[in-house]
Amino acid sequence: MTVAHAPGSLVSPARRSRRGWWARTASDPRFAPWLYLAPMLLLLGVFTYWPFVHTFYLSLTEWNLNPDQPIEFAGIDNYDRLVGNTLFQAASYNTAIYIAASIPLKVLLPIPFAVFIWSLGRAGNLYRTIVFLPTLISFVVVSVVFLWLLNPLGGLIPSFFQQVFGWRIGNVLKDTSTAIWVILLLSTWKVIGFNILIYLAGLVSINRTYVEAMRMDGARDWTVFRRLIWPLLTPTTFFVLIYTVIFTIQQVFTPIDILTEGGPDSTTTNLFYMVYQYTFITFDVGLGAAGTVVLFLFLLAITLLKVRVLDRRVNYQQ
Amino acid sequence: MVLSRSWQVVGHTVILLLCLAVLMPMAIVVATSFKPPNEVFRLQPIPADPTLRNYQEVFADRAFLIFLWNSAGTTVLRVGGQIFFAVLTAYAFARWRFPGHNLIFAAVLGAMMIPHQLTMIPIYILVAELNWFDTWQALIVPNLAMPFAVFLLRQHFLSFPRELFDAAEMDGAGPWTALWRVVLPNLKPALAAITIVLFIDCWNEYFWPLLVTETEASQTIQIGIRRYLEEDFADFGALMAGVTLASLPALAVFFMLQRRVMETFVGSGIKG
Incomplete structure (x- = not known):
């Protein structure tokens, strides 16, 4: 062996020397990976990791987004103000409601639909596609359409209830007891087909011969579901649960902004919308950043929960 | 069953x-x-x-056409960039072992765990300092890194037979040529599905354009629809025509590759 060029490259040194410096560097396994990685690392550094860390710094300062105004160091003052702030209290409370209501609506409700579609085999494809359609339509469009449908002055939904049942429906989006439920129902409408799809992906891994075996033993549908499908689907259910909890916080931003702007009386704002309100409506950057840090701690707690659950699953499989 | x-x-x-x-x-x-x-x-x-009056009205509205143009332009450039950078990154991870390989891979995937709402304030300030406010760059550049696409593409690259790399190098092709001439042409379906998911995600985006756009110089169709509401727009027939038109591109690209797109959506963690 006289050839001493880098492993992985079968181009002879003679041939290589005829190429330029750049071409040689770009195919040298010592340097090449870094050239390919550089743009992504730069982008992630500038637009993900640096802003992430910088948010912690901003949460300790006071600033109103005005470039002529100096950024002043304020210590933990913002956290102090945040905890005493009524908007923060309302947003925390509402976030809990959004999450609690999302579990039956977005995590559990899709399961029977997914199992039914799965039981149909190929014949279920049409159902699958139809329920998936709301995923493709922007939440702006969904919100604008429902704003029009729910309009108390001549909107089709109030008119329908008026003419068919004789019920009078007021402005559900201006009513503190109903507004949050409108947003929850819309976000369920938007995401249910997507979650059904995730459950279907989990169901595919269930061996259908188990089902046949249980049937041979005379098991009925409900028993097959309780004893076989539900336990085997548990990892998927946890996955959907964690993602729904994390995702609901961002997902409802659009309907909140278009339908209620956090109102009436702060009954629909959540932690994410609150950060937006602090930072971009009242220009209190420090308070917004402090809210972001609290939101981060909340998401971190959920992620750790996910790690624990997944660990347990691994142990279970062993 | x-x-x-x-x-x-x-x-x-x-x-x-x-x-x-x-x-x-x-x-x-x-x-x-x-x-x-x-x-x-x-x-x-x-x-x-x-x-067809409502549609005629919508197309006669110059602003609506500008919103569509901004959406189409920024979506194509952004998704093109996202795919390009994700391909380079995934290729580096799949092709070479290098010092820090696992650590850097973890750093790229870890970025998936940091949602946009945790980073928006500093990015907004940066965009303002760069004087990018209300430009196409503001919509495109901060969103070019897509770790989920890196993850999915790397899976596909790893399943790519190594013999084909070696054969390409035997013929004197460097890694760059091998990537564009040998690897990517064989991964067209996967690339197409990821592109469509990214397209739909970008086309339907509301939050970031809401922060950084101000005028018709950069406002996208989603912001435009919201603007009609703010202006006490009473012509609901035209609004519904506009909403229909705004939804068509995402539906159209979806139906081009329906099955694969649904699978990719499941792997992406993107929910409309």
Whole structure:
């Protein structure tokens, strides 16, 4: 062996020397990976990791987004103000409601639909596609359409209830007891087909011969579901649960902004919308950043929960 | 698995109701977009006197066309960039082992765990300092890194037979040529599906354009639709025509590669 060029490259040194410096560097396994990685690392550094860390710094300062105004160091003052702030209290409370209501609506409700579609085999494809359609339509469009449908002055939904049942429906989006439920129902409408799809992906891994075996033993549908499908689907259910909890916080931003702007009386704002309100409506950057840090701690707690659950699953499989 | 007769009846009934709940609002929107103004608030779903007037009105509105142009332009450039950088990154991870390989891979995937709302304030300030406010760059550049695409593409690259790399190098092709001439042409379906998911995600985006756009120089169609509402827009027939047109591109690209796109969506963690 006289050839001493880098492993992985079968181009002879003679041939290589005829190429330029750049071409040689770009195919040298010592340097090449870094050239390919550089743009992504730069982008992630500038637009993900640096802003992430910088948010912690901003949460300790006071600033109103005005470039002529100096950024002043304020210590933990913002956290102090945040905890005493009524908007923060309302947003925390509402976030809990959004999450609690999302579990039956977005995590559990899709399961029977997914199992039914799965039981149909190929014949279920049409159902699958139809329920998936709301995923493709922007939440702006969904919100604008429902704003029009729910309009108390001549909107089709109030008119329908008026003419068919004789019920009078007021402005559900201006009513503190109903507004949050409108947003929850819309976000369920938007995401249910997507979650059904995730459950279907989990169901595919269930061996259908188990089902046949249980049937041979005379098991009925409900028993097959309780004893076989539900336990085997548990990892998927946890996955959907964690993602729904994390995702609901961002997902409802659009309907909140278009339908209620956090109102009436702060009954629909959540932690994410609150950060937006602090930072971009009242220009209190420090308070917004402090809210972001609290939101981060909340998401971190959920992620750790996910790690624990997944660990347990691994142990279970062993 | 075949369910018993009674469960089948229950199942079909309930899922048909869900399909109805999904399709009804869409049907109402499309039907209304063909109604003349005096019919818009009538319950009767089918227009008695169908008209194309609403669509003519929408296309006569210069602002609407500009919103569409901004959406189309920024989406194409952004998705193109996202795919380009994700391909380079995934290729580096799949092709070479290098010092820090696992650590850097973890750093790229870890970025998936940092959602946009945790980083928006500093990025917004940066965009303002760069004087990018209300430009296409502001919509495109901060969103070019897509770790989920890196993750999916790397899976595909790893399953790519190494013999083909070696054969390409035997013929004197460097890693760059091998990537574009050998690897990517063989991964077209996967690339197409990821592109479509990114396209839909970008086309439908609301939050970031809401922060950084201000005028017709950069406002996208989603922001435009919201603007019609703010301006006390009362022509609901035209609004529904606009909403229909704004939804068509995402639906159209989806139906091009339906099955694969649904699978990729599941792997992406992106939910409309």
